[in-house]
Each structure stands twice: as C-alpha cells, then as structure tokens.
Amino acid sequence: MKVGVSPDDILATQLRYRFPGSEAAIYSRAGPFQTSAWQDIAMHSANLDGFFAHGGKLMVPHGVSDPVFSVMDTLAWRDRVVQRYGARTDDGLRVFPVAGMAHCMGGPATSHYDALGALVAWVEQHKAPDSLLATADAHTPWPGRTRPVCAWPRIARYRGGDPERADSFACE
Numbered sequence: 001m002k003v004g005v006s007p008d009d010i011l012a013t014q015l016r017y018r019f020p021g022s023e024a025a026i027y028s029r030a031g032p033f034q035t036s037a038w039q040d041i042a043m044h045s046a047n048l049d050g051f052f053a054h055g056g057k058l059m060v061p062h063g064v065s066d067p068v069f070s071v072m073d074t075l076a077w078r079d080r081v082v083q084r085y086g087a088r089t090d091d092g093l094r095v096f097p098v099a100g101m102a103h104c105m106g107g108p109a110t111s112h113y114d115a116l117g118a119l120v121a122w123v124e125q126h127k128a129p130d131s132l133l134a135t136a137d138a139h140t141p142w143p144g145r146t147r148p149v150c151a152w153p154r155i156a157r158y159r160g161g162d163p164e165r166a167d168s169f170a171c172e
Contacts, residue, residue, distance in 0.1 A: 007106045007139045014067040014102065046080035052092045057122050059094050059115055059129065061149070063101030065108075071097050075152060094129055094151040110134035110147040130154070131171045 026038040051058070062074045074095060082089045100109030111134060118129040131148040145164045148156045150171035161168035 007102075007108075010102055010106045017067065044077070046077065046084045048081060048085070048092065052085070052088070056092055057119060058092060059096065059119050059122075061096040061098055061101075061113070061115055061132075063103055063105075063107065063109070063111070064097050064099050065101060066103045068103050078152065090128065090151075096132060096149045097152055098134065098149050099147075106139075108136075108140050110136045110140075110142075110145055110149070112137055113149060131156075133166055 027036045029036050048056070048058075060074060060078075062069070062071045064071045075097070078089075078093065078095045081093055096115075098109055098111055098113075100107045101111040102109075105111055113132040113134040115132060118132055121127045122129055129151065131150045131154075134147050134149045136142045136145040136147075142164065146166035148166050148169050148171055150156050154171040156169040157172045159168060159170050
C-alpha cells in the first residue's frame with residue numbers, strides 16, 4: 001500500500017486534468033444541495049466584522065501554482081477586505097502567496113513552513129507575521145533552499161549573499 005503521494009504524482013495528475021467540460025461540476029446543485037461546491041468553498045464575502053470583533057487572526061497561505069484555486073482570486077478577496085477595513089486589515093489578516101507551491105503543499109517550491117507557530121506567536125505574543133521562513137524539501141530541484149514567504153503585498157527580493165539562503169532576501 002502506497003502511503004503519501006510524491007510531487008511527481010501530483011504534477012502528473014495536474015497536467016492530465018482538463019478544465020473544459022469539468023467546470024459544470026463545480027457549479028452544479030442537486031437534491032438537498034442548494035449551493036454548489038464552488039459557492040461553499042470560495043471566499044466571496046469581505047465581511048469579517050464578527051471575526052475581527054473577537055480579535056480573530058487569519059493566516060492564508062496560498063500556493064501560486066495551485067491548479068484548483070487561483071491565487072488571484074484569494075488576492076482579489078483580500079483587496080475587498082482591505083477596501084472594507086483599510087489599514088486595520090493587517091491587524092487580523094495576512095495572505096502568504098507561496099511561489100511554486102501546488103494545492104496546500106508540493107510542487108517546485110519552498111513550501112515547508114511553520115504557519116501554526118507563526119499564528120500562535122501572533123495570538124499569544126502579538127507578533128504579527130510579516131514573513132514565514134520556508135524550506136524546500138528533498139523532492140525539489142533545490143533541497144534545503146530557504147526563502148522568506150512574505151505577507152502580501154510584499155515580495156521577497158534578493159539583497160545579496162548566498163542565493164540559497166533566506167537571509168539573502170528581504171520582503172519589500
């Protein structure tokens with residue numbers, strides 16, 4: 001029995017998938033299901049009043065190479081949240097686009113990071129995460145490479161030094 005799926009398996013599945021003909025399924029409704037899968041899982045509302053009123057903190061890592069959900073949809077949702085709350089948005093919401101990462105993990109990416117630890121530090125110590133330290137695993141072309149994953153709209157820019165180390169980059 002195979003435990004886990006390799007990044008090559010994930011990539012092969014993604015490359016075989018064809019959206020034409022499949023889009024109807026994500027919008028379909030049947031029987032007791034009055035909303036579609038897309039309506040249930042997509043982020044539409046920018047209303048986080050109750051969440052923010054209770055001091056909620058939301059971190060949204062999103063793989064830029066996610067074949068299911070576009071990072072552009074997530075960033076557009078964040079823009080709507082910013083339109084509603086302005087500068088207060090950063091008090092409770094951070095979006096982290098992860099270059100090369102597929103859906104939640106994998107891909108040619110520095111996709112191993114401690115989001116839970118960052119969230120705990122934000123909630124318990126009031127240290128809002130401006131970036132996450134990410135590492136590439138052995139299945140990537142760059143095992144051991146580290147990078148900062150920056151809170152949007154900032155991006156990592158090379159500042160000099162060893163290009164395989166996160167401390168050679170700054171979120172700008």
